[in-house]
Amino acid sequence: MATFEYDxxxxARPAFRLxxxxxxxxxxxxxxxxQAxxxxxxxxxPYEALSYTWGSTEKTDKIxxxxxxxxxxxxxxxxxxYLRLENEDRILWVDGLCIDQxxxxxxxxxxxxxxxVYRRAERVVIWLGPATYDTNVLMDSIKEVEKESIDYSRNNWRSSDxxxxxxxxxxxxxxxxxxxNVxxxxxxxLESLFEWPWFSRVWILQEVANARRAVVVCGVKSVSARTFAIVPSLIGVTPPPHCQSIxxxxxxxxxxxxxxxxxxxxRTLLLKFGKTAASDPRDNIYALLGISSDACNSDILRAEYSKSEQEVMKDVVSxxxxxxxxxxxxxxxxxxxPQFLESAGFLSNLALNWAQKAENEPLAKASLAHDYIDVNLKDDGGTTPLLLAVQTNRKWxxxxxxxHEDIDVNLKDTDKRTPLMVAIRTGRKEIIKMLLSHRNIDVNLKxxxxxxxxxVAVQAGRDDIINTFISHVNITMYLKDKERKKTPLMAMAEVGMRGIVMMLLSHSNIDVNLQDKSGDTALHLAMGVSVIANLVLAHDDIKVDLKNTLGQTALQKAEMGEDWGVVELINSTNREKITQD
Structure with missing residues (x-):
């Protein structure tokens, strides 16, 4: 017998076969x-459109x-x-017959x-597969509900009715x-039906969504899709999320x-149905186009099987x-x-990350303009896009x-470092100025x-940055670190950083008398560096008689350490105060 060949x-026309x-x-x-x-x-x-699952693509049977x-x-x-009638022909649309695959x-x-095809069909026939005893009981139950509902004179019932x-x-x-045991x-x-292949096949989405009427067939029994969809709530079964969406x-x-x-x-369809089954991976996209509200008539997205998977993915993101x-x-x-579909919820972030690496500013702008961009999304290492931009010094x-209106300028990494801290540590002067000018910047986070x-700036010795930084209106000068409870002034007085100490002392809110974990003030810590002690002693609010946890004043500590230069400076300051008094 000759093998069938398609005409x-x-x-160029909306042609199809039946x-x-x-x-x-x-x-x-x-x-x-x-053809039609x-x-x-x-x-x-008039025709019916079949919705079924291919199963194995191997063609083992002949008709x-x-x-x-x-x-x-x-x-x-x-x-x-199962669908063939004994005494009457049946007009069907079936993809495995009507399309030259x-x-x-x-x-x-x-x-x-x-x-x-599915919208114009008189009805869609959903073929789930051969029956079991339990599915027959279920289908009989649904059929009884259909019969009984005829006696209720209502139209357009809600599912919660x-x-x-x-x-x-x-x-x-x-x-x-x-x-x-009914x-x-x-x-x-019902639970077994939800596990059958039909519910995981991607193409059924378009087939069901476009149906004006539909009938669910399992074995030789059939019920309306309208009633079938209501039954889980009556039985008390919660369908898996993807089944409920169907x-x-x-x-x-x-x-x-x-x-x-x-x-x-x-985007919504990709999130809901991106993990459904398809023999051709490209169909995970193509099967959704016809039912999407925004891509159904797109010139960018069309089913073209000459394109590679990567080209199709680029089409979607474009x-x-x-x-x-x-x-x-x-x-x-x-x-x-599969990786692409897994990332469907944050494609704009993927594009932004790639734009950053490729120095592609137009793509970055397009990504940031997208409604679903999460500008604060952290990668596996806890790094946000802003932190990454700071680390790589990508000022643009x-x-x-x-x-961006949703940016969290203070969001920290895994070490609880803000973008400002990272920028200071790495010396990104221009980015520091951008950060300090942002309306929501918190310059006092730890x-x-x-x-x-x-x-961080003080310990890095970045006097060029400190000068810009301490002029910020909300800067708090007296916050201490965790280990030794030192303020920036204390830390710089201890190591003799004259230029930074001068800048810190010039700030109107500086407190020169705060004490660290050991009770030492900035003056206590200036031992051995007369020039620093002189600067601290010159401050109008200096108190020279404060004692540390050992009961020492700065003078006593200087005497014990035989730091006679500092001793003389403190004594001179004391004499001046006595004279003034």
Whole structure:
């Protein structure tokens, strides 16, 4: 027998094929395939669209198509056997029959028609697979609910309507007379269905979401999708999140009440369904285009199977960030589709990180303009984009980030260092000025050792930075570190940093008499450096008689250390005070 060959379809028109499943019984299945066009709706024969899962892509079974031999998967063969009617032909759209899967150009064209295929169908037939005893009990239960609901004169019931529970209470006694352990079997049947492949297949999303009417078929039993979607709440089963999202978009009350009627842009769909199963990784994207509110008519995003996975991923990010320049970069070149989908919630952050490394300012601007950018997102090492910009001295990126309304300019890394502390430690003068001019900067925060930015600058000996830093209106000069409870003035007096001590002493809020863990003041700590002691002693508020924990004044400590230069300076200061008094 000859092998079936497809006639080409006109790719310039909205053409598609339909299959006539010929009536019959037994193992031999016969179909006839013919073409139709959406731009000639009056000529389209009423049809049903099949939603099923391919299972294995290996074509192990044979049917006859237009009197020729045609290979199909086992799942499709079983579906056709169950759906075939004995005395009446059935007109169906089935992707495994109606699309030439070996023709990539046609396949891309037909994917563009998928929304229309399912939207124009008289109804969508959801084929879950062969039945088990428990699924038969479940389907019988749902069918009883459907029958009983006919007696209720209501339209457009909400899923929470008490009428559903009233009906359930009515049918359960009848079902208990038919099936043993009916509640357990209902629950087991539903939970097992949620684990079946149909609920994890990516293409079913478009198929269900576009359906005007749908019927769920399991074995030889069928129920309306409208009622099927309501049943979990009646049985008391909480579907897995991805299954609930699918139930939400089935034709019926749930669709109008769920997220579907609120937000179904491509990003939302990627977050909800990015981990569903697809034999071709690119279909994880292509299957969502037709049901997204923003990408369904995009010129950037089209099903083109000639493109690599990386090209498709770039298409998505280019679309979401409105940045076509991405195509000329190596962005995402080392990503697989699963990695990309796992990152769907923070694609703008990925783009921002890559822009930072590649010095790509236009991409950074596009990323920061995106609604879902998290400018404060930390990487695995606890580093924010702003901290990274400071570390790498990328002034242009620091400027862009500081202009963003959501930036947290004080967010710390794992060592509790703020961007300002890092900038001071690494000597990023221009970035320090940017940070200090930000309206929300806190110049007095402490790191894990309770060092303020000022202490960090002082300990680094950055007098060029300190001069700019201490002029900030909110600077607090007397905050101490964790280990020895020293202020910046104490620390610099101890090591004899004359220039920094002069700057610190010039500040209007300096307190020269604070004491450290040992009770020493800046004067105590100036031993051995007469020039520092002289500067401290010259301050108007100096108190020379304060004692440390050993009971020593600065004079006594100087005498004990035989620091006669400092002794003379303190005595001279005392004489002057006595004279003034």
């Amino acid at each position: 080409s379809i006109n790719l 299959a006539r499943l010929l009536a019959g019984s037994g193992t031999d299945i016969q179909c006839e395939i013919f 066009w959406f731009d000639q709706p009056e000529d389209i024969m 006859k198509v237009n009197a020729c031999e045609f290979d199909v998967t086992q799942n499709l063969y079983l579906a056709l056997q 070996m023709n990539h150009e046609e396949k891309g064209h037909q994917v563009q028609q998928m929304s229309n 008490q009428a559903w529970r009233d009906i359930w209470s009515t049918v359960q006694p009848k079902l208990r007379n038919i099936h043993s 509640e357990v079997r209902q629950r087991n049947g 139930l939400d978009i089935m034709p019926g009350p749930l669709r109008e009440e769920s997220w579907w009627s609120q937000n179904r842009d491509l 679309f979401l960030l409105r940045c076509p320049e991405l195509h000329n970069t190596k962005f995402l070149s080392d990503y697989t589709m 990126l620091a400027k862009l980030l500081l202009e 790191d894990k050792d309770e060092r303020t930015p000022l202490m």
